[in-house]
Amino acid sequence: MTAPVRPPLPAPEAAPVRPPLPARDAAPERADLDASGLHGSLTDPLLSAMTFLNEVAGRHPEALSLAAGTPYEGFYDVEDVHRALRAYCAHLREERGYDERHVRRALLQYGRTKGIIHDLIARYLSVDEGVDVDPEAIVVTTGCQEALLLTMRALKRDERDVLLAVDPVYVGVTGAARLLDLPVHPVAGGTDGVDLGDLRRRIHRARAAGQRPRACYLVPDFANPTGLRLSLATRLALLDLAEQEDVLLLEDNPYGLFPLEGQRLPTLKALDTNRRVVHLGSLSKSVFPGVRIGFAVADQQVRQGPGDRVLFADLLAKAKSMVTVNTAPLSQAVAGGWLLEHGCSLARATQDVREVYRRNLRQLVDGLAARFPAPSPVTWNTPDGGFFVVVDVPFEVTDATLEYSAARHGVLWTPLHHFYDGRPVLRSLRLSISALEPDDVDDALDRFAGFVHACAGASPGSP
Template structure:
């Protein structure tokens, strides 16, 4: 039999040979090889409340909503769920209600584009902003690898902005904008996760949010606000989203239902209410431009998935705060347990230090050795515990003496067990790397 076509990786798009694009697979692959290991690595949501029956119930709730509230007959219900659909999505009205109820964001539903996860919303937004080789994205570092990876696919350079202690160093952002402009580049937008960022867990203060919006206005850039973790503060207090404070339409708000419904539904969205001016003077919403790109990527987001997400929203009065009541308690309990457990296992003064986020899934730990991929392998093989080397969140940086711990996938007693294993790993690895 003929050997068949053979392609050379170096003949394919350059991003595909970039180690950055292998980061997620590498981390999943390590986890796959050590199935018995406890995971302080996974950022996947808690599964304890998952029930397939809920999917059927949500689907029925959405159909009932279409019949009872929208006056659809059976033929229209069937078509809505089973046919190709509107490119911008079919549950934009319900997402707009959620945004108003939970996030203080009041926008025309027409400015919302439903996407296949937030990841597609990110990709479409970057695609639109990358006109030519002068266009660059700024991103608060360390940054979620999905952003830098998607940017690579689009040949969009990402310029890092220092996160500082507060979640964004505004002086550095200003400096980076000016430096890029001086080099003949166009910084189009700054990407950030204002609430409990991945991987730092940091949350921007209210004052920083206002100052960032002012700076964006002054410097004429957009802000890409990614918000998967905002529903999970440690206490009751949530801070207003950038979009809810955005009088000047500087913010493209990117949402994900992966952590509030479940990731398998693959529903995200972009709120893009910016005006786009055409040469003949006509104006569009940026959402319409994103939809034009989307029509050539995924045509439309799976209506069945949208229907499940729509039913979920309908069942909870369009409040994801309400829908996540129980799981929020799990995350709060686990995060407290992790931070308290670190203090017990590494009493001050210690070579091991960490930050104390006000919510979300993640804590950054500084350790007295390089947290390399090899150290992770050793930790998994010898101590049965997984964590994430922080260097994966820095584009092209070699190993750092920092790592990310995540609390989202564990039961409460597993947090303690995982921390015992982690402490044993740290002590053993420190000794062996000092030797």
């Protein structure tokens, strides 16, 4: 072997000198990889849903959006970020006694896997939710999605494990399960938000088939897309069922702060006397999405061996260290400052925006009633809060229907089939009120009514 020929040594600031290279393979017909050799989730249409919906929105920038579930941004300002960051630094100096070196290290270096604002999130849970939990049982994550993925990863030991999820369900849940090859068994939501009889039957049926139902995922408050909320009695009965059947409950809680009439119900975690609930939290709707901060409350005791216990949160953290190492300390600092500025109350932090959501939701429901007076083949539910209303229409709602609505009527919404695995053909769609300026709701509804009348008139299902 001859000695390697090195190119001349450039200064480190300059790009390294490359030897002359053969031309890049120009044959356009050659593919480098074949999708059939990659993991099945990557070509699953399920995982393309969000991309498709964003693309439609991107192609029709002038359309009004009754589709976006993103938070209302009218009260945000980039200067809030600078202020929140300074507030968190002041907290480190004044309440924790950090010197400048430690402040700098906390924000700019790697950090604790379970996060650095776990104490502030624990305070929020106590102040707003009446949940008193050891801060050590909290894992701060890169958005709620990572918290969900970590929990699923932990609970899926092998191919016998299955997850239950109240149907219809947000694509982030079924998508993350696909990524882990974790089957999801749908549970009927019924009119209460979860059909407990169906849940029990599904658990028994899975066990009879040799499977292990590990947990049931649900959004007890104003679920996406149905807007349904579990009553207090249903919450208590669900917790009893989880205890009897030895399954966990994965409680996702992005919308609990936004009831229509002011009343809030206790979260499952607040009622959880037997540590049956892993509570999944998001700050995207209460701080802002750009920080990408979520968390899991996982206070379960896990037996590792005789006399050897560990918090479930610590095992989730182990998985996290191999997914994202830790959650950006910088983002945590901004979210932490935001919490501190509002006395660790997200209810207080969202006072203004909550009024926007209430006003928009009332206007939407009233506006539907005005435009589709009973009796009408167009019906909808009236949720007690949150962002979403499901509308049933007298025609099939496909992605092509959405394209037509966007192009011809200038209004976006979400076909409900995106919330069902297997993509059935449905006559339902979801409206969301969160991203709209209050002044635009009526205009959006006019456009929506125009679209519905056009389709209903052309449809064999119209009256």
